[in-house]
Amino acid sequence: MTAPRSAAPSAPPSARVNAPARQPAAARESAPLIAARGVCVRIEGRTVLRDVDLEIRPAEIVTILGPNGSGKTTLLRALIGALTPDAGEIRRSPDLRVGHVPQRLSLDRTMPLTVDRFLALSGARRAARQQALERVGIGGRAGAMMAALSGGQFQRALLAHALLRRPNLFVLDEPTQGLDQPGVAAFYRLIEDLRRETGAAVLMVSHDLHVVMSASDRVICLNGHVCCSGAPHVVARAPEYRALFGLGTQGALALYRHEHDHSHAHDGPAPAREEAPRE
Amino acid sequence: MSFLDDFMARAALAGIGLSLAAGPLGCLVVWRRMAYFGDAVSHAAVLGVALSLLSGAAPMAGVLVMALLMAALVAAGPERLLAMDAMLGVASHAALALGLVAVTLLEGVRVDLMGYLFGDILAVSRADLVAIWAASALAAAVLAARWRRMLLATLSEDLAAAEGVSPRVEKWWLALALALLTAAAIKVVGALLITALLIMPAAAARTLARSPETMALGAAAAGVAATLGGLRASWLWDAPAGPAVVTTAAAILALLGAARALLGRRAG
Ligand SMILES: Nc1ncnc2c1ncn2[C@@H]1O[C@H](COP(=O)(O)OP(=O)(O)OP(=O)(O)O)[C@@H](O)[C@H]1O
Numbered sequence: 001m002t003a004p005r006s007a008a009p010s011a012p013p014s015a016r017v018n019a020p021a022r023q024p025a026a027a028r029e030s031a032p033l034i035a036a037r038g039v040c041v042r043i044e045g046r047t048v049l050r051d052v053d054l055e056i057r058p059a060e061i062v063t064i065l066g067p068n069g070s071g072k073t074t075l076l077r078a079l080i081g082a083l084t085p086d087a088g089e090i091r092r093s094p095d096l097r098v099g100h101v102p103q104r105l106s107l108d109r110t111m112p113l114t115v116d117r118f119l120a121l122s123g124a125r126r127a128a129r130q131q132a133l134e135r136v137g138i139g140g141r142a143g144a145m146m147a148a149l150s151g152g153q154f155q156r157a158l159l160a161h162a163l164l165r166r167p168n169l170f171v172l173d174e175p176t177q178g179l180d181q182p183g184v185a186a187f188y189r190l191i192e193d194l195r196r197e198t199g200a201a202v203l204m205v206s207h208d209l210h211v212v213m214s215a216s217d218r219v220i221c222l223n224g225h226v227c228c229s230g231a232p233h234v235v236a237r238a239p240e241y242r243a244l245f246g247l248g249t250q251g252a253l254a255l256y257r258h259e260h261d262h263s264h265a266h267d268g269p270a271p272a273r274e275e276a277p278r279e
Numbered sequence: 280m281s282f283l284d285d286f287m288a289r290a291a292l293a294g295i296g297l298s299l300a301a302g303p304l305g306c307l308v309v310w311r312r313m314a315y316f317g318d319a320v321s322h323a324a325v326l327g328v329a330l331s332l333l334s335g336a337a338p339m340a341g342v343l344v345m346a347l348l349m350a351a352l353v354a355a356g357p358e359r360l361l362a363m364d365a366m367l368g369v370a371s372h373a374a375l376a377l378g379l380v381a382v383t384l385l386e387g388v389r390v391d392l393m394g395y396l397f398g399d400i401l402a403v404s405r406a407d408l409v410a411i412w413a414a415s416a417l418a419a420a421v422l423a424a425r426w427r428r429m430l431l432a433t434l435s436e437d438l439a440a441a442e443g444v445s446p447r448v449e450k451w452w453l454a455l456a457l458a459l460l461t462a463a464a465i466k467v468v469g470a471l472l473i474t475a476l477l478i479m480p481a482a483a484a485r486t487l488a489r490s491p492e493t494m495a496l497g498a499a500a501a502g503v504a505a506t507l508g509g510l511r512a513s514w515l516w517d518a519p520a521g522p523a524v525v526t527t528a529a530a531i532l533a534l535l536g537a538a539r540a541l542l543g544r545r546a547g
């Protein structure tokens with residue numbers, strides 16, 4: 001299938017434009033918290049990530065979008081050091097402190113673990129733990145067993161744990177999965193508040209396309225490689241983005257149809273740069 | 280005449296020392312679904328016995344070396360190897376079979392094979408007792424020092440990595456503790472029953488525990504109870520001590536499980 005690249009001749013310069021619009025001025029100047037350069041990851045002989053460049057600076061909110069299996073979780077794992085890339089390098093600022101919400105927890109039911117004990121693994125004191133729980137909206141569940149939480153409550157407990165790490169970078173893998181509607185809204189408000197209070201940066205994976213566009217400083221579309229990235233309003237009109245999320249000719253929001261599957265050259269220069277029409 | 284002159288007292292002390300370390304370690308083995316890993320390491324002990332017979336070293340030293348080797352082999356293997364029951368089953372039983380063959384080929388030396396397979400707790404000497412406590416204490420110290428990090432790595436390797444804890448390093452520490460415990464246990468319950476002594480008290484403690492720590496302590500307590508109860512049964516009915524200890528552990532687990540099921544039904 002061809003990406004509707006030609007179908008959108010008037011698309012604005014997309015992609016790889018490294019000039020986020022609403023990013024705080026301070027962020028652009030300070031050194032990146034984490035920087036990936038040419039990262040490649042192969043799993044069982046299959047190339048899962050190819051030539052990924054990425055920089056996160058203090059206080060910016062960056063969202064990774066991409067279909068299932070596009071390598072989002074793999075990229076986050078490489079960034080936090082859970083796996084070593086096969087090529088490329090990842091630089092972390094010496095004072096980097098990560099608060100992570102993994103996509104999944106392999107909590108074995110044979111481990112008895114209350115919410116409060118789980119939070120204590122972060123090293124935080126009791127008062128701080130209770131405060132964090134209230135902040136994520138499950139103040140009454142401190143004594144509950146982790147295994148007995150509902151999906152959304154579980155997700156909130158993970159977020160509370162990440163908060164308690166007092167991170168300067170949140171790395172959140174689909175943090176809103178299982179949250180109810182008010183929960184999702186409250187979550188994005190909380191992220192915004194945290195950024196304002198602590199100056200922490202946020203790197204997250206999300207499938208909430210609409211919210212993401214208003215809540216992020218920068219968006220990265222991933223499909224094994226970075227298809228396009230930049231400020232949300234720029235990316236939203238990028239042909240790569242439209243192809244990836246099926247916003248092509250029909251204009252309908254049909255998620256994850258894989259129409260994109262790499263109509264542009266894999267190894268060549270970034271197509272967006274090549275083809276972005278001049279203004 | 281000292282208390283330690285009594286072989287029953289020495290047996291009880293050996294079992295208690297071993298159980299105190301086996302409790303917490305067994306919990307980690309259960310949480311991480313590493314029972315086959317435990318089997319592989321403990322079955323390598325038989326090969327260790329053969330090694331010590333060949334070299335003239337103390338059996339516990341040979342066992343420690345082979346258990347460490349096996350633990351390293353499995354821990355160093357690719358990540359997904361740990362999840363591969365079949366591969367671990369192969370390693371475990373290959374080690375066991377090879378060990379049996381090796382020990383039998385050394386027939387010249389009279390070997391009490393049963394003693395190494397099922398333990399010979401009633402024959403624990405003072406020197407054995409010191410070695411058993413030393414190895415158990417070391418294993419327990421490793422676990423105590425790494426406890427938070429091991430819990431984190433058990434819950435999620437990614438969460439651990441994000442917080443600066445290397446799941447790989449923790450796996451190595453765990454493998455070391457397991458090898459130490461295997462060396463301590465070979466004389467007490469024997470190579471074939473070490474995994475049972477790890478898993479049964481942990482499973483018994485799970486029925487009552489509300490935190491990883493109470494489960495670890497409960498498992499230690501259940502192990503001590505199984506040791507004392509098993510030794511008593513072995514004395515009363517002249518049963519082999521190691522299997523009697525493990526049978527008692529199984530009985531404790533069954534009792535607690537049944538009690539919990541009953542209470543749970545009444546409450547619910
Ligand atoms: N441990 C693993 N073993 C084998 N394959 C893996 C492993 N981890 C990831 N992969 C493969 O790598 C690819 C990318 O996986 P990844 O989890 O990064 O996708 P994702 O973008 O996070 O998807 P989702 O939206 O479903 O979470 C997939 O094809 C997956 O099958």
Ligand SMILES: [Mg+2]
Pocket residue numbers: 072073074103173
């Ligand atoms: Mg994922």
